[in-house]
Amino acid sequence: MPRPLALAVDFGGTKVEAALVDADGALVPGSRHRRPTGATATSEALEQSVAQVVRLAHAGAPADAEVIGVGIGCAGPIDLLAGTVSPLNVPAWRGHPLVGDIEAIVPGVPVAMQIDGLCIALAEAWVGAGRGASNLLGMIVSTGVGGGLVLDGRPAHSPTGNGGHVGHVEVGGFDDACACGGRGCLEAVASGPRTVAWARTQGFTGETGEDLALAHAAGDPVALAAVERAGTAIGRAIASSTNLLDLDVVAIGGGFSRVSPALFNHARAALGERTAFDFVRRVRIVPSGLSDEGPLIGAAALVHRPPLGGAAPETGGSGAG
Structure with missing residues (x-):
């Protein structure tokens, strides 16, 4: 055969x-x-x-x-x-x-x-960082921010195919205009291009996510603040999603997710502020197990x-x- x-x-x-x-x-x-x-x-x-x-x-x-x-x-x-x-x-x-x-x-x-967000969730549940998890959110943080869900061990299909699109969940504390027509959407705050654009309003002279990563590694204060801002927004979106769906794991891939390990630390810190809810703070935020x-x-x-x-x-x- x-x-x-x-x-x-x-x-x-x-x-x-x-x-x-x-x-x-x-x-x-x-x-x-x-x-x-x-x-x-x-x-x-x-x-x-x-x-x-x-x-x-x-x-x-x-x-x-x-x-x-x-x-x-x-x-x-x-x-x-x-x-x-x-x-x-x-x-x-x-x-x-x-x-x-x-x-x-x-x-x-x-x-x-x-x-694409559902595909990343399926990949993580199959052979990646989400193996064994019943409730999984897969996220892509790159040019945009996408997402998809595996719930009770099965993909969360939806009528139009757009379920789990966490990039257009609005996150508290931000008012950035989004191309979708909303304000404060996760994608408008934490995608690679929008994070670089915010950094440039603060005096950063680089033009790409790679430039921002190098500046962050060198300790540039604007780059540090930009990554903290993006990570905080990601963590708040995950907290909201976990309150709604009782997630076990959030696996994050995409080019900008690799800007610095600090991105994940800031996301976990934002999640940790939900001190009254053990079921929210138990969710694991992890890098994709599958690289690109x-x-x-x-x-x-x-x-x-x-x-x-x-x-x-x-x-x-x-x-x-």
């Missing part, structure tokens, strides 16, 4: 990636490919980036293997029933038929899609682990999933 592989696709505000993932949650060496996305990209350029990574990954399948399905994790919001995506930080795509695009590239292969492979592994879970990845709602096109 051919070795079954999932073709995993992760579409976000900075890049799109695709890779082949085996049934143990491991990426097939040499199959991972990346192309840029971004706020200034045209729809045509985005379509081209997606097509390139999907074709390259699919072509890399070993002779003894078979691609049995495609799993897509995409920054939200998404629309599962229509198979469309409208990533907040990619304005060229509003209601874009991403599922249909990929079905056309790999005809005859079933395609399933979920929000988590979103791809989670997308693959939609294919390899139907009881965990879910009997996902049909996603347009052929409805395969």
Whole structure:
């Protein structure tokens, strides 16, 4: 029998990636490919980036293997029933038929899609830092802030696919305007670009999260304050989520989550202020156990682990999933 592989696709505000993932949650060496996305990209350029990574990954399948399905994790919001995506930080795509695009590239292969935050939660519950946890919040802190939930050991699916989108929970003590129309949303405070933007209002001259990380490591006071601000907002959002859902673990990945270990310390300190509620303070806030492979592994879970990845709602096109 051919070795079954999932073709995993992760579409976000900075890049799109695709890779082949085996049934143990491991990426097939040499199959991972990346192309840029971004706020200034045209729809045509985005379509081209997606097509390139999907074709390259699919072509890399070993002779003894078979691609049995495609799993897509995409920054939200998404629309599962229509198979469309409208990533907040990619304005060229509003209601874009991403599922249909990929079905056309790999005809005859079933395609399933979920929000990227749910994919990271599935990955952490499968082979990452959330193994054994009944109630898990997976978070991505990067260009945006996404999230997804595993509750009572099962993925928390939702009608449109946007459940668990913790990046647009409003956090107390902040009034930053958010692109979603709200104020004080976690993404508006704690995403990488928004944290750097805040630091620049305080005199920081760097331009990227990497610049901020270097300045933080060197003890720059503005960088220290910026990371504390972001971590505090993350901790407050986690506290609110844990009050609502009685979480065991919050596993956080994404590029900006690695700006400094202090980000996690500040989040835990904000959580610890809930001194009257032992059930809130018991939640563990941990880095992703999967480095930057988590979103791809989670997308693959939609294919390899139907009881965990879910009997996902049909996603347009052929409805395969």
